[in-house]
Amino acid sequence: MKIQEHTIAKAFLQACDFVINTGQGLADHIACFLLGDQHTLTRYANNQIIQNVRKQDHTMIVKVILSGRIGMASCNQLDEQTLYRTVKQAVELAKFAPIHPAVAGFPEQEIIPQVNGCDEATEQVTATEMARMVEVIISKSASNHLRAAGAVQVQVMDQAVANSSGVRVYGRRTKAEVHAVVLGKTGSGYASDTKRSFYDLQAEEVARVAIEKCQLSEGAIELPAGDYPVILEQKATAELLSYLGVLAFNPVTYHQGNGFLSNRMGYRVLSEQLSISEDPLGKEGLPDGFDWDGLPKQKVSLIQDGVATGMVYDDATGKKYGCKSTGNARYPLSPSYVEICPSHLHMEAGKTSRADMIAQMDRGILITRFHYVGVLHSKEILLTGMTRGGTFYIENGKIVSPVKNLRFTEKISSAFNQVIAVGDESKLHSWPGSMSTVKAPDLMLSTFHFNGAASH
């Protein structure tokens, strides 16, 4: 079935057409943005299901331009009466808004790349199937006298964008995710898997890795604060990379001179071993053909061999700073602190396996993931956070002991300049509720600063 023939596609595009037709008599320009979200989530802890939810909603956002003034209104009912009222509300708001000096209408239609972001079978996953996946993890944990917690979830996102300049696009995407935190007397282990299809999730492997890490974590020793060489597993790299994405590739702070890459474009800013791109079309991720302006997404080289090569833009920032949109418009109802940034970061894999990294390390720390990372200085990308889910001390090429969780405080720009080796496989990661992804390999860094330890 073609995606436009889908029942929801028809209903969404019909609602968009009604809004655009209604608004053309009331405003100079009009655009609408429709998000449909179905989220089914089975949550477990202490080896049992504790929560089982299915939520759905759709939000229609109407944005109008009237004599250089902008107004925006939104609703979650798609009947004509509500949609008409929402258009009128946006127009009324615009009448009171100050004239926006840079407002120039909405973008015109462009060719959208054809991507397949939706797995139809995943839309039909049942509560029983999700519970069975949970049981796989729970039974393996329980048989090892461990307790498991985590979630299995499926998200279906429908997105439509239309405007009075001719944009009219619809897309449907799916995301399935399983994660497990397995806990012992003192140890814990984490593993996760994110795929486009529920039926590709590797729950048994997630259970195996989380259990193994948990068992290895028992009896952790405390390491003194200081600088250590580290191996960041894929999830840990992905977490730091996501902060780099938000803080370094925000076009507004970049052009205002407040960003890490301000006045550094074209210069080497990270290790020559690192290449990073915005890769929304990659088949192995959660591919996405267009953004919230309705403009095509595209691959953008951000860092090539350590050199800053690119920035991402939406239509408005592109026009403001004399660049073309890269298809990175954010959801119009995002809070203002959610800035324009890459949505599908991809750090290219290298050639070194994790086993080889460990074998090469004289003394250092293996980190599974981080927890509660905070930004201490945005321009310098100075971050702090804790390790979690399995932290291990390496000596003479072998893991010799689990380590109590450590607090790091480190400039990521510096850390990513200390790369000894890049892992041979990039793994896909995503965060709860979000369809954005980060694909990242293991990284071996010569130094990383830890300034404290937790009690566990």
Add this chain to the structure above:
Amino acid sequence: MEHIAKFAIQEAEKLGVEYMDVRVSQFIKEEIEIHNGELEKLLYHEDQGIGIRVLVEGGWGFVSTPKHCEQEVQKCIVQAIELAKASGAVRQEKLVLSPVEKAVAEYRTSLKRDPFDVPLAEKMELLEQANAALRIQPEVTVAKSMMYMHREEKLFLNSVGSHIYQETTVVGAGIQAIASDGKDVQVRSYPNTFQGNFQQAGYEYIEGLGLVEEAERVAQEAAQLLQADDCPEGVQTLILHGSQLALQIHESCGHAVELDRALGEESGFVGESFLTSDCLGNFQYGSEIVHLTADATTEGGVGTYLYDDEGISAQRTPLVADGEFVGYLSGRDTAPRIQKESSGAMRAVGWQNVPIVRMTNVHLEPGDFTVEEIISTTESGIYMEGIKSWSIDDIRYNFQFGCEIAWEIKDGKRIRMLKNPFYTSNSPEFWSHCDAIAHDDWQLWGVPNCGKGEPYQTIFVSHGASTARFRQVQIGVS
């Protein structure tokens, strides 16, 4: 609202659920933001929907939908029952609920001036004036002024016959100056970092914030920070203003006393708590002057209500008394596991989400000092204000917080401004070093972005806090 909620209860009972509750709600909000004199956001939003929770065969199922028709509600009930059965099939222990009484009640936020009746032009003028005042300072490269208001009308019905209508109005506003000299970037915010400050009130709260009057100071401090000395590192006396102490309470106490965390139910996501159930009544959390309370009845709190989203009445729950850990935030399915009844702290964000254990308004009770007494009796120390960064481990023990601004205190006086300060400690050690709490600047700090749960829910909570002093704290510079 009434009809569809009653229909849902009747249909679910026909299908033999052991218990069910339903929330039907309508939500409206308005957001305005001005950045550098230009309109960044002007939004009016409305949504409505229904959330249905059922207990069947010992498991919970929850389904929400924006559609109000009977056919959709019937479909949702069937789905919720399927989910509940799947939950019940993977349980090791029987789900026990603490009792709920039938309640019939109504609640409305007390307000003087309905924020949705205030002309938009008046709101714009206030934000434009405040924004212009920030931009007088030439080093300010980004000037932000923002305003927020929402109203939720919520009808709760359950299968024991409760009928609870609550209408909650929340307003907030703030300003922020970002100064840059090309090398460094510094930020100052007022009243606080997360879009200002928030209360359950009418527009009179926004009028009383004095955004225009405070803008000049805020902009000057942001500019002065560019030239300020770095905060000295070392173990020192720390004085925290309420704007930062609110976050400290939030992270190291508020989340730590959530019973679902303590019982391991959040371990798959945000984590557990160092305050395990064996600590209750048996653990010195802080010094004897530390009294922390969860109070869902505080007037003006953004975590204030009459009944929680399980139909349990709002309560004032001591959490830490005379420094000892004495209470948890809990719900009907967690409290019985420590032989208690629900503390009425189950909250859901909108009709879309399932209720989970949340903070209400978690306060540090006022102490015996004035702010002036705290500063004047400090020989040497660092005073910090304004939230800049926050990070705490998965059991709410080890933390590190950065602040927007600091001043060095010498011989009882502020002597110089300092930049990029942070402090780090662990929760019980930090609170055990608290030796002075002020009473004269105690106020409610509304936090709009408390995140928890899967699916992730971002909720409003309040913290009453005043200036307080902590001895021997590790202070650093970022």
